């Protein structure tokens with residue numbers, strides 16, 4: 267079944283090397299010969315032209331044979347290196363240059379190269395997605411169309427991660443928290459239900475163009491929240507209440523839902539752009555810091571965080 271011939275092109279007995287050791291060796295090598303700069307060669311059918319080489323030979327008299335090594339030791343990951351036929355032959359014909367230590371060093375350096383390349387790739391992907399988001403923000407900052415932002419967060423759930431703690435993924439959008447499951451009708455329609463580390467957030471989004479404060483002072487040095495801000499905070503709290511009331515049924519119907527302490531999140535407004543005097547700013551901060559289970563985040567704060575991340579990742 268898992269004959270080595272399905273992994274390597276040369277008909278060469280895998281002997282007693284466990285299949286798991288072989289899989290790990292090929293995986294960590296990224297199907298490349300451990301010698302640096304050795305170009306990848308594959309056969310016409312796509313199978314890489316590689317061999318599973320023992321560092322210490324299996325048989326007495328073979329290259330780098332060590333009598334103290336047990337049979338199991340010889341077939342362990344420590345004693346295995348993936349090489350192309352050319353480098354395999356080179357290593358076995360010159361054991362005085364390619365000693366046991368030298369080959370292990372070549373192999374481990376290759377593993378590290380693979381690991382570095384993969385994390386650099388990951389970093390590029392993340393940072394280019396976030397950079398795309400920033401581009402959108404810079405162009406569409408003044409857009410007051412709620413559906414536009416709804417769609418943007420649908421396409422980029424990673425943007426929520428900054429508003430929430432830890433990595434978030436969207437469980438559902440336009441979901442019903444009062445029904446039998448989050449996909450079921452009959453409940454209230456919530457913009458996003460985002461699952462993050464061990465908890466769930468009920469996200470209500472407005473637009474960056476939505477005003478945070480009522481246009482007129484309430485009295486003295488006090489401003490009231492805008493109708494939209496007051497309405498969306500109560501709305502988010504209402505969803506939270508509804509989710510908690512229906513939690514047993516929802517959790518049963520919705521795999522992956524973990525909601526020990528659900529949090530409401532409202533994303534609204536643009537603090538940098540909204541003209542506010544000191545008193546207005548204080549009223550807004552007093553208002554949003556008064557909630558225990560609800561977080562109010564403005565769009566410029568959210569995208570400011572993304573900008574910071576992009577700067578860090580592009581260093």
Ligand SMILES: [Zn+2]
Pocket residue numbers: 299300301304305349350351352353354
């Ligand atoms: Zn090679």
